Amino acid sequence: MTKRAFIFPGQASQEVGMAQDIYEAHDSIKKLYKKAGEILGFNVANISFEGPFEALTETKVTQPAIFTASAALFSLLPKTYTFDMTAGHSLGEFTALFAAGVMSFEDALKIVKVRAEAMQIAGEEKAGTMAAIINLSREDMQLVIKHSQLKGIVQTANFNAPGQIVISGEKEAVKYAMEAAKTAGAKKALELSVSGAFHSPLMESAKDALKRVIRTVEFKTAKVPVYCNVDGLGTTDPKKLEENLILQIDSPVL
Incomplete structure (x- = not known):
């Protein structure tokens, strides 16, 4: 029996112009990007579509930009579209959790914002x-x-x-x-x-910041198994998904 899986990209998949075509074609995507800009405090549509690339590659920018683009693409699927499992590479795990109904777009982006800023600071503090x-x-x-x-x-x-x-x-x-x-x-x-040295002990300070913001968000039971970076296993359990997301930042991606 054929099974469908959604696998979402992580940092380093960014490019200037990503998701611009669907932004220009759909009012719902324009609204989503406007909402993202309000949460982030900067115009994520502008920097995603116009660059420059150097600015887009900053960790504090590229992580929320990639998440927003991935979530935008996923949101265009019909509500009746079904799939069996999901996963994401590092940052992409947040999109997987959004796709599986574990958290809202707003909550996921709020966490991604804190994660990205904390990882950039950690990289500057500990080269x-x-x-x-x-x-x-x-x-x-x-x-x-x-x-x-x-x-x-x-x-x-x-x-x-x-x-x-x-x-x-x-x-x-x-x-x-x-x-x-x-x-x-x-x-x-x-x-x-x-x-920075992502997925290493040098991200310890970022882990602390991530843990604090994650604790403010309610994790729901996933609609489909989410295969996590830290153990390579699928789960729908919200507590396990929450703990794995915290561990992920300084652990290997399996």
Whole structure:
């Protein structure tokens, strides 16, 4: 039996002009973007459609912009359209929760706003970086990480696909791990253009801010299972979804 799933993108999927076509074609999307701007305190439609790209890529801007674009696209589906499960990559998990009816657009965006601002501040307070390691096994990567932790904080951040693992942490430790990974047989080790060491212990202060705002929002039972980043498992339980969302910010995306 065929099953339908919605999978929503995370940070780094942004581009100038995203969702502009549906904004121009639908009054409901114009209203949604107006509401988003009121919550965020800046014109998210303008920066999403006109850029510049450098401004759009700021963490405090790009996270709410991507969430709004994804939610806008989802909201155009007929109410009768059914699906069986949903998930999202990091930031995209908020859109998955919105799609599954766990929280309203307004509540989700309120959390995303705080998360984005806190992650940007955490990245400025504790400088870190991330890197993609290509074609190295999980087992070999874990050995590289263990050895590289002698240089500082570094851990796996994203298990994106077979053959692609992202690491995150303090700059010296990440750069050391990149070289060690290549020595261990990785095809490539590419430093990512990010404003912080996301999904690492360097996001601890952002986690505290996220926890506070999440506690102000009511999580409802999901209409379909939401597959969470922290454990890769699907659940409809609102308490589990809430706890996983808090853990996600400094834990690996599985």
